[in-house]
Amino acid sequence: MTKNPDGKMAEPPTMSDVARRAGVSAMTVSRALKEGSHVSKATRERIAQAINELGYVLDQSAGSLSSRRTGFVAAIIPSINNSNFSDTARGITDALEGTGLQLLLGYTNYSVDREEELIEAMLKRRPEGIILTGGSHTPRGRRMLEQAGIPVIETWDRPAQPIDKVVGFSNGEAMELLVETLAGKGYQRFGYIGGTTSRDTRGSQRRAGFVRALERLGLPSDRVISFGVPPISMEQGAQAVVNMLERWPDTQVALCVSDLSAFGALMECQRRGLKVPDDIAIAGFGDYEIAACCHPRMTTVNVDCYGIGRQAALKLTQTIQAASAEPPEPITVTGFRVIEREST
Amino acid sequence: MTKNPDGKMAEPPTMSDVARRAGVSAMTVSRALKEGSHVSKATRERIAQAINELGYVLDQSAGSLSSRRTGFVAAIIPSINNSNFSDTARGITDALEGTGLQLLLGYTNYSVDREEELIEAMLKRRPEGIILTGGSHTPRGRRMLEQAGIPVIETWDRPAQPIDKVVGFSNGEAMELLVETLAGKGYQRFGYIGGTTSRDTRGSQRRAGFVRALERLGLPSDRVISFGVPPISMEQGAQAVVNMLERWPDTQVALCVSDLSAFGALMECQRRGLKVPDDIAIAGFGDYEIAACCHPRMTTVNVDCYGIGRQAALKLTQTIQAASAEPPEPITVTGFRVIEREST
């Protein structure tokens, strides 16, 4: 930290300081700092030098108060420690590249109350748009979003009553497709491993899809282990599969709410000397890196996490820019596909 | 988005709107919104009601211009898609809870140039402090940090010339400890798997520690595979171990720059029918969830990622608050320990 000779903190220089030093007005400095405005080359250079000498950094919060553009968008994800969501965040960042918009990221730990707090905290900073994960919010959170006057994008889900725009897919249908694919290979006795339903909406929908598909196929759908508070960990997946094998020893295939719990289950089976997929088959959800790399490689459902982020950010920037031009489609449905590998 | 009858966007209400509706001055509204200021109960309630009716949300960017406190701290990490760093981010968030400070998170993808961009982008928003990963920055990035007039905390490393404060550990020493521990178990022919040196400073230091420890022990230290651009993935770890076994088939133990590459190597060995640790032992670095859960469970080095974040944030808030009181220690050294498991 730079200090004055008297030991007190030096006040950072302002635009006027730069202007004075360069012998121009503050307005000209402001222009010089902005792309595509008319400032003569000589002036521009004098200003650049003054900025350099003073170590000046533009105060964007002051600027945005004046221009009424804060230059950032907010995104709220359940967890950053989950590569599915961090891939989405990466997609957002990449799509924002070059738009002059910056990402303000927050995470909820899968709590809607924490989400409400975050929504408020973010809205206080006046983002130009906001991207959410899922369509479940507290009533107050929802109301704040509706009244914020900015584009709102819900992702990773297909809410029955979208607030504004949506980029997502049906988690239930994706799980149904996985069940059908595996049933097509001859599996009949399916088990499901997931967390308790309360917090993780996407998890609940996957489980509902599991049950729906089996009922449609006329197969038993009661082998469901709900274990632990979502998101369930690798270790919890390991414990759950033990639990499942105790209750229903003849289970042929265990579907898991995510690749992480599936991986835990897979390792636990190996530890107990079970052959996967011969003794028991295992499939996950999400197509994490680990699913492609573990041994045996894991069957899973790929959902275009990165693409969800990209498209959400794209829709956002389109909505912001095209204030009057034709707005983008309100709902984008992203794809998913079953990746069959060695574990089934 | 709320729109007026004429179809244009409704301007969000300001504090004056609230004040008018509640029959008080804007200043009183400002006070009512702030803890511990004297506003009568009746007035407070009238204001709360007006806020509710209008759906008002405080504009913090305007407030911070006036109060000269933006209420957030910036943190820059290499990747959010890496649980070590996201654990650090979680530690920061948790330690910031209740301080009125919010976290603005950015990630560099392990690029110092991207770091420089981020530093500038963040500084433009006038954070009250900034937390960085590592001690390698571009000269310009470093200069901006020095001149910013805010506390700077470098983490995950022990820079030779710290900018300001440090919360970290020596990656080299940690790797030395791992080598010594394994040498103590009788291993003699060590291999190392890591990325090319250019980008990942911490990775380079771990490799240097590997070499140092072996030289000190009088063991060969040339079995080093540098493969791929950091951060190296599970898949790259798998490829690297194949490469290593081709070049030095009698390698007894492979140390990897992180648990992720170690896991890839472990799975690849199993795929090739090698017994771990009998045919080859494998150890990682970082103590990720996967290391505790894979089969066989992986020996690794635990570094207190979460604690690094917590302590960095703590040091930051102490520095901010105790402007004149005694400032915190400039350097905090966090611990690490070898976790011996089944893979060695």
Added chain:
DNA sequence: CTTTTGGATGATAGCGATAACATACGCAGG
């Protein structure tokens, strides 16, 4: 030589909040 045009720059007035000071009022103590 006048007019037009547009680039370069400056002056002024906010953006929406809060700091700092000012005012009004009620109640305890003399």
Added chain:
DNA sequence: CCTGCGTATGTTATCGCTATCATCCAAAAG
């Protein structure tokens, strides 16, 4: 009944920047 003080509220002046309009001037056009 006055002084003194603390609570409750209002007024004013910025915070650092940019939108907007005004001005000046040189070069192109007529």
